[in-house]
Amino acid sequence: MRKSVVLDSLKSAKIIDGLSKGTRSDNRDLLAYRDLTITTGVIEKANGSAKVTIGDTEVLAGVKISMGTPFPDTPDQGVIIVNAEVTPVSSPYYEPGPPDESTVELARVVDRGVRESKMLDLEKLCIISGQKVHSVFVDVAVLNDAGNLFDATSYAAISALASSTIPELQINDGVVELTGNDLPLDVSTLPVSVTFSKIGNSIILDAAFDEEALVNARLTLVTDSEGNVCAGQKGLPSYFTLDEIKTSSELAFTKGSEIRKVIEEATNFGKTKK
Amino acid sequence: MLNSSNNEKRLDGRSRDEFRPFKLEVGVVKNADGSAYIELGKNKIIAAVYGPKEAHPKWLSQSDRCILKCRYHMLPFSTDTRKNPAPSRREIEISKVIREALEPAIVVKNYPRTAIHIYIEVLQSDGGSRCAGITVAALALADAGISMIDLVVGCAAGKVGGKLVLDLSDLEDKEGQADLPIAIMPNLKRLTLMQLDGKLTPNEFDEAFKLALDGCYQLYDSQRNALFTKYFNVDQSVSENVSEGVSENVSEGVSEGVSENVSENVSEGVSEGVSESVSENVSENISEDPSKNVSNGDNLN
Numbered sequence: 032m033r034k035s036v037v038l039d040s041l042k043s044a045k046i047i048d049g050l051s052k053g054t055r056s057d058n059r060d061l062l063a064y065r066d067l068t069i070t071t072g073v074i075e076k077a078n079g080s081a082k083v084t085i086g087d088t089e090v091l092a093g094v095k096i097s098m099g100t101p102f103p104d105t106p107d108q109g110v111i112i113v114n115a116e117v118t119p120v121s122s123p124y125y126e127p128g129p130p131d132e133s134t135v136e137l138a139r140v141v142d143r144g145v146r147e148s149k150m151l152d153l154e155k156l157c158i159i160s161g162q163k164v165h166s167v168f169v170d171v172a173v174l175n176d177a178g179n180l181f182d183a184t185s186y187a188a189i190s191a192l193a194s195s196t197i198p199e200l201q202i203n204d205g206v207v208e209l210t211g212n213d214l215p216l217d218v219s220t221l222p223v224s225v226t227f228s229k230i231g232n233s234i235i236l237d238a239a240f241d242e243e244a245l246v247n248a249r250l251t252l253v254t255d256s257e258g259n260v261c262a263g264q265k266g267l268p269s270y271f272t273l274d275e276i277k278t279s280s281e282l283a284f285t286k287g288s289e290i291r292k293v294i295e296e297a298t299n300f301g302k303t304k305k
Numbered sequence: 306m307l308n309s310s311n312n313e314k315r316l317d318g319r320s321r322d323e324f325r326p327f328k329l330e331v332g333v334v335k336n337a338d339g340s341a342y343i344e345l346g347k348n349k350i351i352a353a354v355y356g357p358k359e360a361h362p363k364w365l366s367q368s369d370r371c372i373l374k375c376r377y378h379m380l381p382f383s384t385d386t387r388k389n390p391a392p393s394r395r396e397i398e399i400s401k402v403i404r405e406a407l408e409p410a411i412v413v414k415n416y417p418r419t420a421i422h423i424y425i426e427v428l429q430s431d432g433g434s435r436c437a438g439i440t441v442a443a444l445a446l447a448d449a450g451i452s453m454i455d456l457v458v459g460c461a462a463g464k465v466g467g468k469l470v471l472d473l474s475d476l477e478d479k480e481g482q483a484d485l486p487i488a489i490m491p492n493l494k495r496l497t498l499m500q501l502d503g504k505l506t507p508n509e510f511d512e513a514f515k516l517a518l519d520g521c522y523q524l525y526d527s528q529r530n531a532l533f534t535k536y537f538n539v540d541q542s543v544s545e546n547v548s549e550g551v552s553e554n555v556s557e558g559v560s561e562g563v564s565e566n567v568s569e570n571v572s573e574g575v576s577e578g579v580s581e582s583v584s585e586n587v588s589e590n591i592s593e594d595p596s597k598n599v600s601n602g603d604n605l606n
Contacts, residue, residue: 132401139398147483147503250499260510263485263501266401268373268408270495273518280510 038244046242050233057086057239062282064237067290069186069297071194079195079216081297083187085237087177089121092169092187094195096216098207099166101157109156110166113142115173115184122176136266141171141185141224143262144253148222150192155217158200163207165197167216178239181251185224186294193218193298220256221294223287227252227279234275236286250276252283256291260284313468316477321470322516324460324523325431329441329531331448339449341531343441346474347431352442354449357419371416375404377438379427399435406439406459406488406498412452421451432475436460439488439498440524447532457497458525459488462517464505469513471520485510487517491525 038046046056053061065086074080077093084090099110115138119127130138145151156165169191171184196213228238228246238246247269253262260280265271271279295301314320325346334340337353344350360366377400381387392400407423423446425438436459443457463473465481478484483503489496505513 132397135394135397136401139394143502147501149504252501255504259504259506260501261504263499264402265496265499266405268405270409270490270497271499273494273496276496276499276514277511280507284507 061235079191081190089175090183090187092171092191101164106161107157108153109164113169115171117173121173140264144222148261181226224253225283254287331535339445341441341444345437349428352445354445356421357416360420366418370413371419375423377425383430415452432478455490460520461486462513
């Protein structure tokens with residue numbers, strides 16, 4: 032991902048002028064999201080998958096679960112790795128190549144939300160302590176970047192996980208065998224990311240592509256189903272005042288639970304569980 | 306909720322709002338334009354600033370401001386098991402957030418077409434190295450005489466064993482439930498870095514945030530003191546009773562009165578040019594109102 036987007040000065044003047052009056056170029060409220068759609072089960076070969084669109088932003092996540100070895104310092108825990116890739120199909124500004132620091136940050140913030148929420152019980156993913164565990168890989172690919180990749184990527188990752196299956200295993204005399212059946216993957220909570228963007232002194236949610244070119248500070252907060260905040264990240268080279276942090280941390284909960292309902296609906300979260 | 310845990314000691318005998326022992330020093334790398342060193346618990350971190358100098362490659366330079374390049378790097382022997390010297394994804398992310406935490410304090414418009422390089426080498430890591438890295442890098446920037454509207458200081462709070470504590474050690478970070486590193490510009494009260502790993506209730510988040518904020522101000526006092534020690538050869542903590550003759554005897558250079566005068570401005574929370582005046586050449590007339598040096602902070606970025 033390489034973002035050197037330069038916005039027409041007329042366009043940026045219009046956006047900034049609008050924000051100071053409390054309006055946005057697409058007539059949204061400052062704190063309104065664009066339409067959010069989530070479709071699960073779009074990739075048959077994946078254990079779980081989800082396509083998320085927020086406005087024109089389009090992101091695809093797939094879960095692959097395989098057997099692997101645990102990390103030496105956590106012998107009785109499974110492995111979960113969330114990665115994000117901003118593909119060159121997603122914008123004229125991006126080129127193929129190794130991930131740059133923005134992409135690394137995106138992937139790590141999404142990973143942090145999933146990991147720290149403990150939505151997967153890693154100990155349940157252990158097969159034989161110290162030897163065999165389930166390794167859960169969540170890979171997210173950005174297909175069209177129209178802004179707010181942090182939230183879109185996060186929603187895709189957790190929707191894919193929440194709709195994922197895991198192969199059933201049986202152990203005979205220390206030999207692990209697949210039974211050929213798939214069980215639903217147990218997911219305990221839905222960590223929802225809400226990203227605040229600061230343009231001038233206005234704070235908006237779900238910045239669109241043009242708006243993102245003007246954002247000077249960004250704050251992502253992830254809240255879980257139980258009302259805890261479980262991950263956060265301030266990014267971009269400007270600052271937030273202490274009051275702004277306070278307001279944002281409260282808003283992250285209310286906005287987060289609105290979005291959680293959409294994700295619950297799309298993934299049947301809490302309905303099909305045993 | 307928190308009061309019950311107030312008197313209980315932590316694993317290393319600290320109370321919940323206590324720092325590990327720390328030491329700050331300015332001007333430790335002879336070749337660098339500015340440098341500083343911090344020890345915080347077992348953390349040993351060195352920061353060096355080179356520049357402003359020509360930006361490479363050329364197309365990176367910007368006609369109306371300088372660019373910042375920042376590398377946070379852990380040496381292979383800095384951790385329990387040898388760390389691969391190649392930059393990890395963690396280091397790439399931390400380099401980015403540190404750069405973005407420092408940039409709001411730097412008057413980038415003063416150095417068009419140039420690059421300022423900030424190098425942070427972790428010689429030994431012990432938890433909280435990104436915050437210590439920010440604290441020490443801000444000192445190195447000031448030491449290099451880079452125009453700044455404030456210093457930047459960072460520290461972490463977190464939840465360990467169900468209790469909120471300040472300045473997590475490596476062990477506390479690994480065993481703890483949450484880690485909340487922040488960095489602020491202390492005089493302007495602006496937050497320039499925040500990350501959160503782990504679960505906190507809304508109340509705990511507020512408490513942890515306050516704890517980290519208080520920590521930042523504690524550390525800021527020492528940060529300022531480290532600059533005074535180098536530039537005025539005066540330990541600020543013993544110069545409190547120097548009170549008069551400030552503006553007369555300054556132009557000849559270093560005197561005790563200087564640090565008093567500057568420290569007054571700083572502690573009043575003057576919003577402009579504070580750290581700049583500290584880091585500027587000492588022989589300049591420091592009694593001049595620092596606010597003249599820089600325009601209003603809001604216009605700088």
